[in-house]
Amino acid sequence: MEPSEPMDDQYINAVKASELLRIGYKTMLRWIKAGRIQAIERRYDYDNAEFLIPLQEIERLRATLSMSQRELLTRFLKLELDAQGLASRLLHAEGQIFSLQSDLAQLHMLVFSHLGEPFEAVTQEGQQPETGTGAKRHQPEPTYPADRSLAEPPPGSARLTAFLREHGVATTTGLDHLVKAQIEPLLLDRGAKDKSRERWLTAEMQGRLVVFWDSASKRYVPCFDCPHYQATTEAPEDQEDQEDHKDNEDSQP
Known part of the structure; x- marks a missing residue:
């Protein structure tokens, strides 16, 4: 009333x-x-x-409004915690995806080394596959052990990830390029406690990879030492001429 x-x-x-x-x-x-x-x-x-x-x-x-504000604050804090948890899970998932991509690229390299280059790797760039039962690409003789495992890299070698990063090429893309260029990097043990191995490129491998980038019109950022193949490789004829010249000098009185 x-x-x-x-x-x-x-x-x-x-x-x-x-x-x-x-x-x-x-x-x-x-x-x-x-x-x-x-x-x-x-x-x-x-x-x-x-x-x-x-x-x-x-x-x-x-009192009602104060309680509503506390409830809103609690809900906001809960949403913030949920968002942080989601971001952490997404970061973990991205790491797993990157690891799977690296494992897939390494598996591709192993399959190529045992069975030969897959058909997709040849035709992906619009090239025609080689015909004939005896068609096989020439592979230079390696100057390292057959299992590509060394304790120390040869002089002039570079870690694969560092070499790709210096040239602005993603790791997964670089691994795919190694398969297409028929380059098998060296494998070096990380240490006694870590059983995994690091991939390294010799000076000759670096030059071959740059040659592949140039010939296949791949995008990369040249470094100060590019093109590596001019500084790290010599034609067989030049090597023979140098050996003959050295023999002539030794034969002179």
Whole structure:
């Protein structure tokens, strides 16, 4: 029952209540009309009136709003933790994908070394596959053990990942290029505790890879030593001429 003459010390008008509770005046009126806030209407004339809200109702609203803010803060913190967990899982998944790509490229190299170059590796660049049962690409004789495993790399060698990074080529892309160029990098043990191996390129392999990039129009960033094949390889005829010249010098009195 609305009191005929409400006492001002027990009620607060809607304007002041909205300021105390820090909510919009229109929101306050909408809640009053919806019955969510208990209020009485004091009408001065036909056009002028105001809503009066009891003090206990103000305290109830303050407690409700405070609880809502705590709930919102809790929900926000939970969402933030969920987002951090999702980011961590995504980072872990990216690492697994990169590892699988590296393993796949290495498996491709192993398959090529035992069975020969796959048909897709030849035709991917728009080239025609070799015909005939005896067709086989010439492979230079390796100057390292057959299992490509060494304790120390030969002089002028470079770690494969560092060489590719210096030339702006992704690791997975570089491994694919090695397969197509028929280059098998050296494998070096990381250490006694780590059973994995690192891939290294000799100076001759570096030159062959750059030759492949140039001949196949692959995109790479030349380094200071490029093109490596001019500084690391010599034609067989030049080597024979140098040996003959040396023999002639030795035969002179």
